[in-house]
Each structure stands twice: as C-alpha cells, then as structure tokens.
Amino acid sequence: MSIMEVRSVTYSYDGTKNVLDDISVSFEEGKVYAILGPSGCGKTTLLSLLGGLDVPTKGTILFDGTDIRQTGLGAHRSEHVSFIFQNYNLIDYMTPLENAALSATKETAMAALKRLGLTESEIKRNVLKLSGGQQQRVAIARALVANTRVILADEPTGNVDDAMSVEITNILKESAKETGKCVIIVTHSIDLAKEADTVLVLKNGVLQKQRPAELETESN
Amino acid sequence: MSPLHRAFLYLTRKRGKTILLFLIILVIATLALSAISLKGAVQTAQLNVRESLGGSFYVEANTKNYNKYDYDEEAGKRIFVGKMPTKELAESISSQLDGLSGYCLTRTWRARMSKEEGGKDVDLVPGTAGPLDLLMQEQAKQEDSQTDIYITLGVDICTDSAFHPFFMNQSILLSQGRHITEEDNGFILISEDLAQKNGLAVGDTVYLRDQNSVLKENKIEQPTYASATIAGLFSINGTSESESGYTSAENLIITTQNTVKSFTVASDEELEKYDQIHFFAEDPADIESMMKIVERRDDFYRTIDFIAYANNERVIAVEGPLSSINRLVDFLILLVFAIGVIILWLVLSSRIKDRIHETGILLSVGLRKVNILAQYLVEITVVTLLACTVAIFSNMLISNMTEDFLHSTLTTTIQQQQQETSTVIQPDNTINTPAAPTIVGNTQQEKSLTEISVTMEPIHIFILYGAGLLLSWVAVIAASVSLFRLKPREILSKMS
Numbered sequence: 001m002s003i004m005e006v007r008s009v010t011y012s013y014d015g016t017k018n019v020l021d022d023i024s025v026s027f028e029e030g031k032v033y034a035i036l037g038p039s040g041c042g043k044t045t046l047l048s049l050l051g052g053l054d055v056p057t058k059g060t061i062l063f064d065g066t067d068i069r070q071t072g073l074g075a076h077r078s079e080h081v082s083f084i085f086q087n088y089n090l091i092d093y094m095t096p097l098e099n100a101a102l103s104a105t106k107e108t109a110m111a112a113l114k115r116l117g118l119t120e121s122e123i124k125r126n127v128l129k130l131s132g133g134q135q136q137r138v139a140i141a142r143a144l145v146a147n148t149r150v151i152l153a154d155e156p157t158g159n160v161d162d163a164m165s166v167e168i169t170n171i172l173k174e175s176a177k178e179t180g181k182c183v184i185i186v187t188h189s190i191d192l193a194k195e196a197d198t199v200l201v202l203k204n205g206v207l208q209k210q211r212p213a214e215l216e217t218e219s220n
Numbered sequence: 221m222s223p224l225h226r227a228f229l230y231l232t233r234k235r236g237k238t239i240l241l242f243l244i245i246l247v248i249a250t251l252a253l254s255a256i257s258l259k260g261a262v263q264t265a266q267l268n269v270r271e272s273l274g275g276s277f278y279v280e281a282n283t284k285n286y287n288k289y290d291y292d293e294e295a296g297k298r299i300f301v302g303k304m305p306t307k308e309l310a311e312s313i314s315s316q317l318d319g320l321s322g323y324c325l326t327r328t329w330r331a332r333m334s335k336e337e338g339g340k341d342v343d344l345v346p347g348t349a350g351p352l353d354l355l356m357q358e359q360a361k362q363e364d365s366q367t368d369i370y371i372t373l374g375v376d377i378c379t380d381s382a383f384h385p386f387f388m389n390q391s392i393l394l395s396q397g398r399h400i401t402e403e404d405n406g407f408i409l410i411s412e413d414l415a416q417k418n419g420l421a422v423g424d425t426v427y428l429r430d431q432n433s434v435l436k437e438n439k440i441e442q443p444t445y446a447s448a449t450i451a452g453l454f455s456i457n458g459t460s461e462s463e464s465g466y467t468s469a470e471n472l473i474i475t476t477q478n479t480v481k482s483f484t485v486a487s488d489e490e491l492e493k494y495d496q497i498h499f500f501a502e503d504p505a506d507i508e509s510m511m512k513i514v515e516r517r518d519d520f521y522r523t524i525d526f527i528a529y530a531n532n533e534r535v536i537a538v539e540g541p542l543s544s545i546n547r548l549v550d551f552l553i554l555l556v557f558a559i560g561v562i563i564l565w566l567v568l569s570s571r572i573k574d575r576i577h578e579t580g581i582l583l584s585v586g587l588r589k590v591n592i593l594a595q596y597l598v599e600i601t602v603v604t605l606l607a608c609t610v611a612i613f614s615n616m617l618i619s620n621m622t623e624d625f626l627h628s629t630l631t632t633t634i635q636q637q638q639q640e641t642s643t644v645i646q647p648d649n650t651i652n653t654p655a656a657p658t659i660v661g662n663t664q665q666e667k668s669l670t671e672i673s674v675t676m677e678p679i680h681i682f683i684l685y686g687a688g689l690l691l692s693w694v695a696v697i698a699a700s701v702s703l704f705r706l707k708p709r710e711i712l713s714k715m716s
Contacts, residue, residue, distance in 0.1 A: 053584070078586025089581045093233035102221050103585045142585065 002026040003149055003182050004050060009059035011045055019045050021205035022059070029149060030180045032173055034187055034196035041202045043186040044154055050184060051083060051152045052076035063150075078103075082146040086155035088135040090127045096138040097123045104145035112141040116171060133164040140168065144175055151175070153185045157192055169195045223591055227598035237571070242603050244567055248560040249611035249688055254618045255553045256680045261626060262546045269539050275504020276388065276531040277511050279305055279313065280496045282524050303525040304493035307379070313499065313517070317510050321502045324383035325494040329375035329480055330466075331428045331473065332368065335418065337445045341371045342418040342426070344465035345411070357465060368432045370466050373414075375428075375473045377480055377494070381409055381452075384474055385498050385531075390457055392469065397422040397452025405478035407451040413470040415453050424450050428473075428483045438485045446483035448475065504535045541629055557687075565695045572596060572699035579703055589704045596700055600692040608688050612681060619675070 004027040011020040019042040027033055035043050048054045049061055052073035060067045068076040082103070083089075090099045096118060100109035113123050116137040122130060127138060136156065143151050153172065157165035169192055176183045185196065193199050199210045231238045281304045282288070288302030310325055333342050341361060346354055360370035378384045382399040386392040392411075400407045408426070415421060429443035456469055465471050481491055501507050511528050519525045575596075582592050 051584075074586075074588050077584065078588070082586070083584045085584075089577075089584065091578055091581055093230055098221065098229065102582070102587070146585065148586075 003029045003064060005062040005065075006046075006050070007060050007062060009046075009049065009056040009061065011042070011049065011054075012057050015057075018057075018205050020049075020056070020202075020207075023205075023207045024059075025200060025207055025209070027150070027182050027184060029182050030176055031197040032176045032183045032185065032195070033198050033200060034185050034193035035200045035202060036187060036190070036193045037202035039188065042205060043188075043202055046202065046207075047152050047154055047184065047186045050150075051081050080148055081150045081152055082143040082148045084136075084139050084143045084151060084153040084156045086158040088132075088139045088159075090135055090138055090142075092126075092128050094127060095124050096127050096130065096134075096141075099127055099138055100141040100145055102142060104147070108145045109141065112145045113138065116141050133160050133167075136160055136164070136168060137171075140171055144179070144181075149181055151181055151183045153183065155187055156185060157187070157189060165189070165192065223594035223598055226595045227602065230595070230599055231602060238603060241567065241571070241600075242607050244563060245604055245607035245688065245692070246610055246614070248556065248563065249608045249684060250614045250618065251556045252553070252560060252687070253608075253611050253615040253676065253680060253684050254622065255549055255556050256683055257615060257619055257676050258622050258626075259546070259549045259553060260677055260680060261623070261675070262542055262549055265626065265630065266539055266542050266546065269542065270504045270535060275507045275535055276385070276498050276500045277507055277514075277528050278385075278496045278498045278531060279309070279514065279526050279528050281305060282527050284527075285524065303519070304495075305497045305526065306492060306494065309519075309526070310379075310497045313497070313514055316513055316517075317499070319502050319506045319510070321500045322380065322383045323497060323499045324381075324385070325377075325379045325497050326384065327377040327477075327491075327494045327496075329377055329484070330369065330372040330431055330434075331375050331480075331483065332372050332431055332443075333473065334427050334429075334445075335420070335424075337427045337447070339427070342373075342414070342420075344371060344373070345413045345417055345468060345470035347464040347466075347468050370464065372431045372466055373471045373473050374467065375475060375480060377477050377491075378474055379476070381474050383498065383500060386469070387454075388498070388500055392454040393457050395453050395455040397450070400451050400474070400476055402476050402478070404451065404476050406446070406448050406482065407475065408448045408479065409452045409454055409474040410450060411470045411472065412453045412455050415450070420450060422450050422453060426450065428479070430484050434485060440485055444483050444485070446479065448479055498531075507531075538630070545626070545629070561691060564691055565698075568600065568692065568695035569699040572696060572703060576703060589700075593697065593700050593704070596696050597693060600696050601689060604688045604692045605685070608681075608685050611684065612676065615676060 006023055006025045009020055009023045010018050012018045023046070035046060037043050045054070049056050052068050055069065055073070060069075062068070063071065063076060063080050068080070071080075090096075091102070094102075096113055097106060097109055100113055104112075110123065114120075118130075118134060118137060118141075122134060127135065130138065136159070140156070143153075151172070156172070157168050160168065172183050172185065173195060175181055185192065187193055201208045201210055281300070281302055283300055283302070285302065288300060289298040290301045291297075292299045305325060307325060310323055314320055314323055334340060335342060344357060346357075356367070356370040360368045376384065378400075379402040380399070381387060381401070384392075387394065387399075394409075395412055397409070400409060408428075410420070420426065425447050427445045428448055429445050432443075435441070435443055454474075477491055480486075481488060484491070499510065501510060507530055511530060514520060514528045520528060579592055583589070
C-alpha cells in the first residue's frame with residue numbers, strides 16, 4: 001500500500017537547470033527502497049524533499065494522500081518521517097540514551113539501543129566516546145523509536161567499514177519487515193542497493209525503477 | 221525530551237561554555253549594578269544637600285541707588301527714602317511663583333530686656349572678646365548710659381519664625397515651645413543659653429524696651445515697657461562667632477511686628493517696612509528660574525526699587541562635585557550598557573550560531589522551532605539569573621569602596637567650601653543696625669551632608685534582572701531568528 005507519493009516533482013537550485021525533472025514515484029510500507037546514482041545527481045535533494053526539509057519547484061509530495069505542505073513541513077518531519085544521516089548527527093552533550101530519547105520515551109529508546117547491540121555502560125557514556133559504528137546505531141535507534149512510518153537514510157553506511165555496513169543494512173531491512181516501516185535509503189553503494197526491495201536509479205534528473213537483480217547484471 | 225531537560229543537560233554537560241558565559245554576564249551585571257547603585261547614592265546625596273542646605277533667595281531694597289537718598293538737615297545725614305519690602309510685595313511675588321515652600325519678611329531691631337518692668341537688664345551671653353566685652357556691658361548698665369547698645373539684644377522681626385533664615389538653614393533649632401507667626405502679639409523666641417544664664421523658661425514673661433540712644437534721638441524721656449511671653453527656646457547648631465555679646469546669636473530675640481510696635485518709639489508706618497523678604501523653594505534647583513521671574517517684574521527691572529539675591533551658593537558649591545560624579549556615573553552606565561550590549565550580543569549570537577549543528581539535528585528529529593528556541597531561552601535565563609544574583613553580592617564589596625570614595629569627596633568639598641566662604645551663615649544685611657549674628661560650622665548639617673550610603677534598592681535589583689533578562693532574550697531570539705529563517709535543508713547543509 002502506497003504511503004508516500006512523489007507526483008511530477010521538479011527541483012531546480014537556480015531556476016535554469018533541473019536537478020530533478022518531472023519525477024513521479026510511490027513508496028509502500030514495509031519495503032526498503034534504495035535511491036542510487038552518481039554524486040551530485042540529486043539523491044540527497046530528493047530525500048530532503050521527501051523529508052520536508054525543502055520544497056519542490058514544481059509538483060507535490062503526498063503522504064497518505066495529503067500534500068505535505070498542507071500538513072505542514074514541521075509536522076511532517078515530526079509525525080511522518082525520521083532521518084538517519086551519513087555523519088550520524090548526534091548531539092554531543094547527550095548520552096546515546098538521551099539522543100535516542102529525543103523523539104521517544106527513555107524506556108523505548110533503551111530497548112532499541114539494546115536491541116541494536118549497545119551495552120548498558122555504552123548507552124550511558126558520552127556519545128562521542130563511541131566508535132563510528134556504535135554512533136550510527138544510536139542514530140538508527142533514534143530513527144526507529146520515533147513514532148513515524150517512514151525512515152529516510154542518507155548514506156547510512158558511508159562512514160563505516162564493510163562488516164558494519166552489512167550489519168546496518170540488515171538492521172534497516174529487519175526494521176522494515178518487523179515494524180512495517182518504509183525505509184528509503186540514498187546511497188551510491190551498489191552492494192547496499194542490492195539489499196533493497198526496489199532500486200531507483202537517478203540519472204540526469206530522471207528516476208528509473210529497477211529490480212535489484214537487474215542491478216546485479218548491470219554491475220557485472 | 222522537554223526544552224527544560226535539554227537546557228539542563230546543556231548547562232551541566234557544557235560546563236566550560238556555561239561558566240564562561242556566566243562570568244561574562246557576572247562582570248557586566250556587577251558593573252551595571254554598581255553604576256546603578258552609585259547613581260542612586262549620588263542622587264540621594266544631592267537631595268540631602270538640597271534638603272539640608274535649603275535653597276532660598278531674598279529680596280531687599282535697592283540701597284545702592286544714590287537718587288533714593290535725601291539729606292536730613294536736622295539729623296545731618298543722608299536718609300534712604302526708596303521703597304522698602306512690605307507684606308504686599310511679598311504676597312505679590314509669592315503669587316507669581318510655583319514651588320515655594322514659604323516666605324518670611326524680616327527686619328532687625330534692637331531692644332533691652334529685663335525680667336521685671338523697670339528692673340535690671342538680663343545678663344547677655346558674653347561674646348568672644350571675653351573680659352573686654354563684660355567691661356563694656358557693665359559700663360552700659362549705668363543709668364542713662366548712651367552706650368547701652370552693649371546691653372541690648374538683637375531683635376529679628378519675622379512674619380513666621382518657622383521660615384526665619386536661621387531656622388531654615390538649621391543653624392538654630394527649636395528645642396522647646398513653639399514657633400510664632402505675625403498673628404502672635406507679645407511672644408518671643410530666645411536662645412537656650414540666654415534663658416539658662418538668666419533662669420528663664422518657656423512661658424515666662426520678660427519686658428522689652430528701646431535703648432537710651434533711640435529714646436534720646438526721639439526726645440522721649442521714659443521708655444515704654446512691653447511684656448512678652450517666651451513662646452519657645454532655640455538651640456544654636458554650630459558656633460556663634462561674635463566679639464560682643466550684643467551681636468551674638470545667643471542674645472537674639474525672634475519676635476513679631478506687633479510685639480515690637482508695643483514698646484518702640486518708631487511709628488507704625490515705619491514698622492510696616494521690612495529689611496528683607498526670604499523666599500524658600502521646595503527644590504533649590506528652582507531658585508534660578510524663580511529669580512528670573514522676579515527680576516522681570518517692573519519694580520525690579522524697570523524702576524529697580526528692589527534687588528533679588530540668590531542664597532543657594534552653598535548648595536551649588538557642595539552639589540558641584542556631586543553633579544560631576546553624577547555625570548560621570550551617567551557616562552559609566554551608558555558605557556557599561558553599550559559595552560554590555562555589544563559583548564552579550566556577540567557572545568550569544570556566536571553561541572547560537574555555533575549550535576547550528578544541534579539546531580539542525582533537533583529540527584530533523586521533528587522538534588519545532590519554538591521548542592528549540594525555548595531551550596536556548598531557558599539556558600540563558602538560568603545563567604543570567606545566577607549571574608545577576610551573584611552580582612548582588614559582588615556589588616556589596618564594590619559599594620563599600622565607592623561609599624568611602626564619595627564620603628571623602630564630600631567631606632573634602634565641604635571643608636574647602638567652608639574655608640573659601642568662611643562658611644558664615646548670614647542672616648540679614650541690616651540697613652541700620654550693627655553687625656548681625658553669625659553662626660559657623662553647622663556640625664549637624666555637615667554630618668548629614670557627608671552621610672552617604674551606596675545601597676542597593678529593590679528597584680536597582682529589579683532593573684538589573686529586568687535589563688539583563690531582556691537583553692539576553694533579545695540577543696538569543698535575534699540570533700535564533702536569523703538561524704531559523706534558513707530552510708531546514710540549508711541548516712543541514714551548513715551543518716554538514
């Protein structure tokens with residue numbers, strides 16, 4: 001069932017060249033989507049539009065059939081979507097628990113952090129004293145515990161090693177299956193994209209839907 | 221997580237930044253509170269000076285115009301025939317002036333005083349000349365002595381003794397009894413010293429008469445005795461300085477026109493004239509403007525029958541350094557405020573802008589801008605309140621130093637001013653009587669003038685907290701608004 005829909009969206013920074021050109025796509029709950037493309041192709045821009053961090057030059061973005069501008073971008077960010085960033089974006093004077101509890105109760109945050117493999121002492125330590133992988137888990141926990149139906153992840157494995165990358169990918173996939181959330185991942189990693197249910201390739205402002213299997217053939 | 225909780229976490233976890241901000245606000249708040257307290261103290265001191273020294277001007281006949289003199293062949297001397305101050309003149313002037321606390325017409329006279337009609341004269345309090353003065357008094361006591369001026373007492377005729385210049389400038393204080401007004405007939409005020417020397421008290425009756433030389437001049441053989449009741453006693457606040465007893469303040473009688481009329485040979489018409497009219501302002505600062513109004517009158521400006529003299533030189537002399545300090549404090553307040561605003565603005569602005577990363581994260585997790593702003597406001601409120609509270613205590617230390625400085629400045633000024641002007645509190649410039657009493661070194665007044673305390677009034681603390689919070693809030697809101705005006709994506713891209 002479609003939860004988010006991008007309808008004829010065009011986006012331009014300067015009004016001359018379109019980064020996104022009349023894009024239309026829909027996203028369903030319980031599925032993992034990977035938006036793939038070269039650097040500077042507009043992946044993060046599309047993610048920002050989906051997350052209500054910016055507004056399209058033309059077209060609309062619907063959540064549950066309602067234009068998010070009508071709902072209000074602030075309300076959309078707080079009620080519908082949650083973010084995972086490449087550089088974690090954790091608040092440095094808070095513990096992992098406090099970071100994860102920014103948009104949920106402490107109990108829920110604690111459970112999520114433990115489920116993601118953080119120990120009791122790590123949970124109460126200064127967040128900057130954790131490793132990169134642990135910090136990304138905290139960021140994922142914060143997104144998971146938020147009472148939202150869509151997770152928007154911008155290069156979530158960009159700053160972690162291969163092993164951690166696989167682990168994070170699995171966590172996101174499991175979350176989508178278990179909680180029924182829609183996970184949209186922006187990445188330029190084909191390996192990560194292959195794990196998605198649907199791959200959307202963005203090139204020259206145009207979005208093409210591909211199946212992961214097709215991606216494997218292309219990469220070969 | 222609530223803004224309060226986040227603010228608490230920030231303040232306690234980012235201790236270095238919090239302490240630095242606290243110290244900056246503490247220094248600014250201490251300086252501001254000190255300046256505000258000092259301003260209050262200086263203003264109070266100025267008010268004390270004005271209230272203690274009072275402000276007045278007096279009007280008297282223009283005796284400098286030689287056209288107003290006639291030659292009296294019989295007396296063989298020039299006599300002033302110009303207009304003298306009268307009650308009508310006083311009423312006319314007072315009706316033109318706002319802010320007068322009162323006025324008093326005065327005239328000096330002389331009289332001999334005895335405890336019984338025709339009895340022995342009272343003993344005068346000796347002057348500074350000591351034995352010589354006593355010798356002169358003894359000679360004057362001889363019957364028909366034409367030098368009996370040495371046993372006469374100065375008489376100040378006054379329409380309202382409460383507004384007598386000596387009482388107004390507190391060089392004499394009513395210690396017993398009551399004041400007298402022009403309605404009182406047969407009542408006098410004398411000094412405690414004279415009363416004590418002659419065993420007199422409030423309610424006692426004494427007898428007044430003209431001096432022999434006046435009787436002789438008017439070809440009258442027997443004096444007229446008029447009884448007078450002592451309505452009150454005054455104490456001298458300072459030191460009366462006079463070589464002879466007959467000119468000293470201790471031997472001064474303050475009474476009314478009616479009382480003098482009942483014993484003197486002078487005509488009623490003559491006694492309708494006064495030497496001076498003293499006008500007292502509620503605020504000495506108004507003296508100059510009042511005098512300008514008076515000096516524009518026809519009888520001052522056109523016919524020049526009268527001249528007005530300011531009597532606020534001492535107020536100006538003592539208040540001068542205070543006014544300088546006041547101006548300096550005004551400048552300090554302005555400086556502290558300006559520097560404080562600039563420093564706080566820069567510190568808080570850069571502090572908020574440094575938190576663009578945090579702001580972006582909080583926005584991305586769905587917190588509203590108002591919620592984030594509330595956190596920043598709670599933080600600055602807590603730090604400002606703490607700094608202002610500590611500033612109250614640090615200001616107490618500074619207050620003692622500024623108090624000592626002000627006290628020594630005032631004491632030095634008053635002493636210098638006394639030396640320069642001989643600090644003589646002069647009552648009346650009499651036209652036809654010997655030297656008038658003078659009193660120097662009003663100790664009680666000096667004490668009250670130099671008493672100064674730099675204290676924090678509740679209003680000062682209120683201003684400190686109010687201005688501190690307002691300034692901090694405005695700086696934080698302004699810095700935050702410029703940040704929040706960016707799109708969340710721009711914040712995040714800056715953050716990246």
